[in-house]
Amino acid sequence: MAKRRIYLEDIPLDEARAKLQAALESAGKASPLPGESVPLDEALGRVTAEPIHARLSSPHFHCAAMDGYAVSAAATVSARETRALALRLGVEAFPVNTGDPLPEATNAVIMIENVNQADESTILIYAAAAPWQHVRLMGEDMVATETVLQINHQLRPVDLGALAGCGHQQVTVRRKPRVVIIPTGSELVALPERPKRGQLIEYNSLILRGQIHEAGGEASATAIVGDDETALRQALTDAIAAKPDLILVLSGSSAGSHDFSANAIKALGDVLVHGIAVRPGHPVIIGIASDIPVIGVPGYPVSAALTGELFIVPLIRQWLGLAPLQRATIEALSTQKIASPIGDDDFLRVALAEIDGRLQATPLQRGAGVITSLAQADGLAHIPRFHEGVDRGGTIKVSLYRPLSLIKQTLLIMGSHDPMLDLLATHLRKRTSDQRIASVNVGSLGGLIALRRGEAHLAGCHLFHPESETYNVPYLQRYLPNEPLELVTFAQREQGLILAAGNPKGISSIADLRGARYINRQRGAGTRLLVDHLLTQHEISADEIAGYEHEEYTHLAVAAAVADGIGDCGMGLRSAAEAMGLDFIGLTWERFDLAIPRRHLENAGIRALLEVLRDEAFKRDLGAQKGYRSDETGIIVGS
């Protein structure tokens, strides 16, 4: 194992940015990039490198603003309603269409509606024309030399029209910043290769290239460099020789890989910052080599993406002459207590929903390896340095990843998660393309508590009540006695034992759990209640079950643990076993219901959701899934 740097610096975010700026200043790289001339039809989204002046006036001649006849106003003064004036066509009056230039010696247009044709060569008019009436004067839109667009302006479709209209065929825009990305890490393989056991797909370069492209830059990635300092130094030397504006070295996941990056940058230039007090994303490196800034990007994908947002995108925009991107920001109430290390700028991915008129933020999983949490996030909450976090119900600032209008149309389901809720979401989205469902998995009981707190629109639950041998209703009476609500069946699901493929331990019933390594579900999960009930029925105590304390949060996680040999057996859905290619012994069919407070029934999203539940196409799709029955789907089973 290589010698390791265990301690990193912990430089505050602002200070790290200031160091980068100072280094750019002294390298002469802090200013916007120079301009290049491009044809207008390639200029959309580019940024002007100079103020643009009109070359031609627009229109560049006086022209008719109406269809009719061009005349000299002075020749029409004697016309009256009661005494028509005859004008000779081609001599005193000239037919013009809108946009036509005014013929010599004319200065007004009479609308075609106000004219009678006396004969082939004569028209009659009934009122004098005022000078310049119905005439678009030269330069009405733009006068030559006028400033049409300012410097550092990102070109939109109408801007291109304005430029063409005042005589430009080309426009001078800032050169695109060029970035070379060097991914490192011996454990990584590049797309489209498929990873073997122990290998991971390198996709941070895909995320960063996308961010750079969206910001207006160009990025290319080199081949992956293994954890070998000499090879990395060579790759860095090659990158410098190509004279890009920025080099990114993407660390692999190990601390060793990170150190190779720092050492290679140090060998060829200076390391200015090594470790930033930001979560997630600590081990960012900022250096400069041959006057080219080099950023070492942490290996965990969430850290990498946030490094892109916090350091790389702002740099691209600076080089384009654009102000930092300001996402729309809102304040939301946190549904959880959030502890935050006092010395760090802490960035949390959150799910947002508007419930009872209040915007509520629920933090998503914090692991820096969980890229799906970033893909699912509605926004990023920032808890600044020197703040300790917020209490449940406290206010946090969130910068939005999705438009607020879309967030306000999101239905938040908390409680037990069923994979088929995604099928529901798909059908809902096909019906109304802007209706989203967000689902936060807190177990069946957790969902009822969330409803009580007003933190969800609806809750998914499958809580077996042994005394009454019914599902859900007794629990609603206990946990939400004062909340008028409707309970609607979502599906009936087959629960049973998930077993390794081929069932090598020969497990055939609950009784066989004695002596097997078991994978359990968390407290409050409906499946956990079911298991406890079955164990009681079979007079088995929890102590007799090895692994009873190993808790997983989803059916798929239980199946995955069995598939990987962590345990021999777990309780869960047939669908989870099928998904992982495992054996399954069905024990019971259970009812999974949705609890919806009555005050939400008029919500347009809830109405659409109930329509989908009663839609035959959806019920057919749901019933075709292994381990599901949909004959009771959409039926109100309690209220």
Added chain:
Amino acid sequence: MAKRRIYLEDIPLDEARAKLQAALESAGKASPLPGESVPLDEALGRVTAEPIHARLSSPHFHCAAMDGYAVSAAATVSARETRALALRLGVEAFPVNTGDPLPEATNAVIMIENVNQADESTILIYAAAAPWQHVRLMGEDMVATETVLQINHQLRPVDLGALAGCGHQQVTVRRKPRVVIIPTGSELVALPERPKRGQLIEYNSLILRGQIHEAGGEASATAIVGDDETALRQALTDAIAAKPDLILVLSGSSAGSHDFSANAIKALGDVLVHGIAVRPGHPVIIGIASDIPVIGVPGYPVSAALTGELFIVPLIRQWLGLAPLQRATIEALSTQKIASPIGDDDFLRVALAEIDGRLQATPLQRGAGVITSLAQADGLAHIPRFHEGVDRGGTIKVSLYRPLSLIKQTLLIMGSHDPMLDLLATHLRKRTSDQRIASVNVGSLGGLIALRRGEAHLAGCHLFHPESETYNVPYLQRYLPNEPLELVTFAQREQGLILAAGNPKGISSIADLRGARYINRQRGAGTRLLVDHLLTQHEISADEIAGYEHEEYTHLAVAAAVADGIGDCGMGLRSAAEAMGLDFIGLTWERFDLAIPRRHLENAGIRALLEVLRDEAFKRDLGAQKGYRSDETGIIVGS
């Protein structure tokens, strides 16, 4: 002249949209387009055509979450702080880096910091390892078969990362909608040709292609078709043969051109809508031919761009499975009374600024030919059908073309416009890339009135006071007696007579204005006051000046009118004469000042603006312009 259809239908906006939707439904074209598979690195911004499920779990093996040693937890139970346990390397303990797969028969990682190396083959540990400590379990991020992204989701950089991470090399996205654009109009020439007198550059296709491209579609434009129904019918037939998703026929500016479009569509299919009660944009045509929707787009550029926003972009998004674009919307106070025809949906381009904490909207020029008004607009105000308009100070809804944060950083200058304010804006933008200046030209007195009403941050004025022979100060005392403000000199400017090139009328002084055709400025303009003063000095009455009643609103407009021979002479700036290649006789140097209410002096934008005014580089640039002196620029001349 061709026979003309003078009256169009006037179908309400909603009804027109409903007719289009009904026609799409019956042609089977209302649904999102089918999918096509593209590599991930080409998928940014595309829209998923199906829900995407994880192919691999991520990580797809249990792996170390820390650098250290992988062990079997069961083998460590006897380790104590006070009684180190020795583990044999390669037998009981295996060195691992973060991300490495756990070796067979291990289920925990001990951090390197908590280990001492006894010798080459042995490590010492001081605490038992809990099962699965410092282990990233298989599927922590995604479990195979889980839904990773929903259908109809527009792909962002992190989404591409999530897809790659769970085993996708390709993704199925909606085919891009294809649009064929047919520009028509005999008066039009295509880029990069230069227009002759009577010709206009065709740029509506550039705007529409940009809008379609931004919305996620593909568009190509055919050659321009002249005002000839047979040729247009042929072009339409060719377009239909290419089987695009949508055809646009862009009318030329004349009513005749519009009729050719309607007739050609009718010859090959059906016209569903011919004229919509929307301003600007009335003469929109909606038709369908061979099951392909055909939209006839009005010729005026503002109408064309709004037809793109109201009909074409929503259609592209519908085909991509996306909800209609919802721009952020704010409420603002109108600084003007706005009359709106009661039967129409009226869309007004507005400039926005935040003054004294209130968002204020000033409507820009309403002519549908003025594309610059759309390029300058901060947003689009909508006055719905059946509303009569709003009073000054009334509230209007505005959908934003720029981020609100940027609008809040805009300084609004009202009053007299000097072309060098653009130079000021350029220097300001170079200094702080997000500081914008918007300038609304209402003349010097109009600017003071705007300040009094709190409708501008500052006002530009050059008001000569004959009695005291001073500038501006007496007017401030008269119009703003109770407003504490600072008056800062912007520039001294040379005013004089703008004459046709070569001065064919031999004008040499104010006295020669008798008998010449004069172009005047509007009442309230500083230049108008100056002219009136000079005429009084020379004992000339306004009646003696031909054209005294012809009012233009800017120096450049006066110069343009002289250049085009509408008049022989006007009063204005040397810079305007120079810009148009005209002769000039200097009469006086005048002072152009900026009046700034003291309560705005702490505004960051005003502070930056004052810094620029005192910056030597700016003063050098300004002084180098013909007809400008900058030696007093930045000096406070009154307060």
